[in-house]
Amino acid sequence: DAGVTQSPTHLIKTRGQQVTLRCSPKSGHDTVSWYQQALGQGPQFIFQYYEEEERQRGNFPDRFSGHQFPNYSSELNVNALLLGDSALYLCASSPGTTAEGYTFGSGTRLTVV
């Protein structure tokens, strides 16, 4: 079982650019949630996708958007990157919209310069 797979593992972008991060959920999981973890802080909820729709959203601007595909994989897009977007982006999958079965990926480290 491959667990949750995220790509790329590291990424460097310039302010103002756009970025796409990808997540493949654990086998049997149909729900994907994204979290942002700034250095030295706890993860913060960005949004959750289930049945290809955004079901819940945290306190993040519209520059953050996502998508879920029929195979349950997901993308996180961030437009007009700011220095403050530098963080570890974590994807978590679960069987259904429950927090109790979350499996986290290892994350994508995004650095904005």
Add this chain to the structure above:
Amino acid sequence: GNSVTQMEGPVTLSEEAFLTINCTYTATGYPSLFWYVQYPGEGLQLLLKATKADDKGSNKGFEATYRKETTSFHLEKGSVQVSDSAVYFCALSEGRAAGNKLTFGGGTRVLVKP
């Protein structure tokens, strides 16, 4: 809104010492409570959980009891090992009605020295 507060680190211990990490929460309903662990360069791993008051979660020698009266979920381990060095996060989820998202504390770094 919901929030989780945990003791700031780093916590430095010698091997075989007793570990306690305090966690308190604020929530409007009856949340489920979790402890996650993050090893360097890795994502989060669920360490233990408790879904209702007075439940005790346990795993790998770690324990935490859901205390509704003090809104706390303190993590304890009787004898730590060097391999327990990591960052520990306390978190809550208010369930389906609130979207099942996790609200995390700021994390506590634990360093165990041989």
